[in-house]
Each structure stands twice: as structure tokens, then as C-alpha cells.
Amino acid sequence: MSEKQTVSVALIGYQFMGKAHSHAYRDLNFYFDNPLKAELKVIVGRNEASVKEAQEKFGFESYETDWRNVINREDIDVIDIVTPNHTHAEIAIAAAEAGKHIITEKPLALNVEEAKRMLEAVRKNGVKHMICHNYRYVPAVQFAKKLIEDGKLGRIFHYRANYLQDFIVDPNFPLVWRLKKEVSGSGALGDIGAHSLDLARYLIGEFDEIVATMETFIKERPIGEMTGGLSAKGDTSQMGEVTVDDAVTVLARFKNGALGTFEATRFATGNRNKNKFEINGEKGSIRWDMEHMNFLEVYFADDEIGEQGFRLVNCTEEEHPYVGAYWPAGHIIGYEHTFIHLIDAFFRGIASDTQPTPNFEDGVINQRILEAIEQSAEEKRWVKI
Incomplete structure (x- = not known):
């Protein structure tokens, strides 16, 4: 990857966060001297008319209606997941097994077990990974x-x-x-x-x-x-x-x-x-x-x-x-710039073969806290993390 000047991105999802992530990829090199540049290869969504409109508006080369059609493509380096939470684990694990770097929206998964399987997958396959807690980057x-x-x-x-x-x-x-x-x-x-x-x-x-x-x-x-x-x-x-x-x-x-x-x-x-x-x-x-902010x-x-x-x-x-x-x-700068800063860290991690933060490890810890909160509310007691 260090020899590549471009990173080919497949964005899974296209609504609120899809717009924010797409903007970040497009403006990253305008503002920052990042060693890598995003190539917006394909955007994925189930509604063909809507995802085609997003593809044209956000500047992607093509669109697909099934994420499974892009996971194993050799021309894709990064899988960016901005879909509803119950889909994160399946997509991320498949992407890791295909050797793709991964960034996903929060929370990482539906529960701790799913989050742990996602972390195990990225570790096993040696890919870079981030979770989009963009407020760290204000x-x-x-x-x-x-x-x-x-x-x-x-x-x-x-x-x-x-x-x-x-x-x-x-x-x-x-x-x-x-x-x-x-x-x-x-x-x-x-x-x-x-x-x-x-x-x-x-x-x-x-x-x-x-x-x-x-x-x-x-x-x-x-x-x-x-x-x-x-x-x-x-x-x-x-x-x-x-x-x-x-x-x-x-x-x-x-x-x-x-x-x-x-x-x-x-x-x-x-x-x-x-x-x-x-x-x-x-x-x-x-x-x-x-x-x-x-x-x-x-x-x-x-x-x-x-x-x-x-x-x-x-x-x-x-x-x-x-x-x-x-x-x-x-x-002053705005909300959208927090995503640019996060993508900047992600790409620098890919280019330097270092693991950026926050990543799936942070996602697992966060998921444990979320689960402990639900347990505490249900059982009406203090819970250790």
C-alpha cells in the first residue's frame, strides 16, 4: 500500500453519514498534505434510484445494490460502513477476510460478542481499522x-x-x-x-x-x-x-x-x-x-x-x-471538518503501517460500557466494567 498514491474506497450506505464521509474523502487532499488520496470507486445502497443519485452527487465512479458484490473486488482497498448497526459485523468481518482496511460508524456492533468477532477478524487479517467517533477530532x-x-x-x-x-x-x-x-x-x-x-x-x-x-x-x-x-x-x-x-x-x-x-x-x-x-x-x-465547537x-x-x-x-x-x-x-470551521481529520488519521495509518485511533479496540470497550449500562438499568445496581 505504501507504493500507492491512491486508496480505492467502497462506501456501504449513502444517507446522512454517507454524505459526511464522502465529503471528507473529496476534501482531504485539498486541505492536508496526506500521503494518500481517495479514489471514490463505488457506493452501495439497496434502493437503486437513491443510490444512483448519491453516486452522481457524491462523485463515485459507480454504484451497486448489494455490498457482497464489492467486498472481494481487487480494485477496492477500503470498505467504509455507514449502514444501520445490525449490518456492521457481517460486512466488516467479510471485508477483513478479503484483506480490506475498514472504517465503520458507531456503535461498532449490536453487542459485545459481535464487536469482539469484528476485532478478532481485523487482527487476524492484519488490516487497519477505525470507528468513527469523529468528535475526538474537533x-x-x-x-x-x-x-x-x-x-x-x-x-x-x-x-x-x-x-x-x-x-x-x-x-x-x-x-x-x-x-x-x-x-x-x-x-x-x-x-x-x-x-x-x-x-x-x-x-x-x-x-x-x-x-x-x-x-x-x-x-x-x-x-x-x-x-x-x-x-x-x-x-x-x-x-x-x-x-x-x-x-x-x-x-x-x-x-x-x-x-x-x-x-x-x-x-x-x-x-x-x-x-x-x-x-x-x-x-x-x-x-x-x-x-x-x-x-x-x-x-x-x-x-x-x-x-x-x-x-x-x-x-x-x-x-x-x-x-x-x-x-x-x-x-471558524464546522462539523464536516471533523470527518476530514479522522480520515486523515486513517489514511496516515494505512500509509505508515500503523494503527490509528479510535479503532475496533475502542469500539469493543465502548460496547462493554453500553452493555453494562443496559444491565445496570435492568437490574437496578452498580455494574463493573
Whole structure:
């Protein structure tokens, strides 16, 4: 692979995340001096008319309606999986056995056993692998990581995270795949809570034990399907059972002694994508909010009395991770750029024969935490990770 200047990509799926990943491949080399360049070879989707439209719009050479037709193609180097969660394991294991590098959306699988089989497959076949926890690649989040590693906050006491959305509050919002356990694995927990859990591990360390509660507020919904982004349409004359959580609240202890609180819900009216965290340490604190992703709020306890308080750092200086590739300071970047940064790491891993992060190992750990949360909520007790 090191001799190749291009990496041929097969994208399995074409809706919300398909659009985000395609954009990242197309813009990667415009901004970054990456040793590899993506060749958008084929895009796959079951609906022929829709996937053909996506192929033309996203810039792929061709399309297919069955992922099995592309897995063993010799002209494909990377399999990118952006399909519903219940398909991840089968596609990823087949791709690994065919010697393809793999990137997949989160959560890694439906359960821990599937996730472990995926990890075993990529290890056995020696392919590179990533899971798309793109929020790790926000410049402000990476700056927060540096502050923590440099000891600027000292000993960490608290990690406080919320991921709040409201797109399914309407009881007539249909029973899409995200609301079916056999397809998604879990609801708000795996869809958005998984991001908060991954950020916590990335920033302050591994979990020790958790206790949790979960709730499904609307038990039945009209039968329907996603139509793009987070939009959907349904038939109110036919109803089906919601089999996942609408909201979850978690208390956690970390192995380093810190305490954590986590809330993930799709019923927080007025919040479209409020992914935020606050970290409190002995020397200071930091706050971040995805809806204002370029900014990091920073407080240092050793500031002069009378001058203390949270300061707002605009993480667009050249000293901040990644942003030097874009615009002058103060000219903010957006959500789509987090995927470019992740793909940049993925391709550099392929080119240098090193394993980038977050990868399937992180996915397995995250899956264990998700499963422990469900167990805790069901059994109403603390659960060790």
C-alpha cells in the first residue's frame, strides 16, 4: 500500500453519514498534505434510484445494490460502513477476510460478542481499522486533551457530559430503524451516548463501574422510514412497538478516581445537537459544547483573585490542532471538518503501517460500557466494567 498514491474506497450506505464521509474523502487532499488520496470507486445502497443519485452527487465512479458484490473486488482497498448497526459485523468481518482496511460508524456492533468477532477478524487479517467517533477530532477537544495531559487541570475530580437532541419528541415521528433494538442495538444510549462515553475515555481514562437508569417515553409509533438526515415519514394507520430507550442517565466511577455523570436523550426539546462536557480538576476546569465547537471554555485556579473566571478560547490559532490547514485565526470551521481529520488519521495509518485511533479496540470497550449500562438499568445496581 505504501507504493500507492491512491486508496480505492467502497462506501456501504449513502444517507446522512454517507454524505459526511464522502465529503471528507473529496476534501482531504485539498486541505492536508496526506500521503494518500481517495479514489471514490463505488457506493452501495439497496434502493437503486437513491443510490444512483448519491453516486452522481457524491462523485463515485459507480454504484451497486448489494455490498457482497464489492467486498472481494481487487480494485477496492477500503470498505467504509455507514449502514444501520445490525449490518456492521457481517460486512466488516467479510471485508477483513478479503484483506480490506475498514472504517465503520458507531456503535461498532449490536453487542459485545459481535464487536469482539469484528476485532478478532481485523487482527487476524492484519488490516487497519477505525470507528468513527469523529468528535475526538474537533480541534477544541484535542486542545482540551493537551491541557489535561500537560497537567494544566491537575488531578481530575469530575467528568460531566450531556448529549441532548429532540428530533423524536413528536409521537407521530415514525418507527424508524433507530427505534428498533434488533437493528440499532439501543436508542439514545448507542446513538449519541456512545459518543459521550468515548470522549470521556479519550480525555480522562477508563471506566471502573457504573449505575444507570433508562426510559422509553413513547412506547408505540407509526410505521415509517428515514428519508435523509434525521427526517422521516410514516403511516399513522399502522403502529409498531418502540424497543429501545429514549433517554438514559448514568453515574460512573473512573479508574483514576474521578466521578462521571452522563445524560443522553432524544427528548430534550429545544436541543438539536447539544453534545457537551465539563471537566473539573484541582487546578482548573474546561467546558466544551458541540453547537459552538470552535470554542473551549477554560478556567485556571491560579489566576489572580478578582480576575478569575472562565475564559473563552477560540481554537482557531495555528497552534491548535488541524486548523492551520484551513483559514486565518477566527475564521471558524464546522462539523464536516471533523470527518476530514479522522480520515486523515486513517489514511496516515494505512500509509505508515500503523494503527490509528479510535479503532475496533475502542469500539469493543465502548460496547462493554453500553452493555453494562443496559444491565445496570435492568437490574437496578452498580455494574463493573
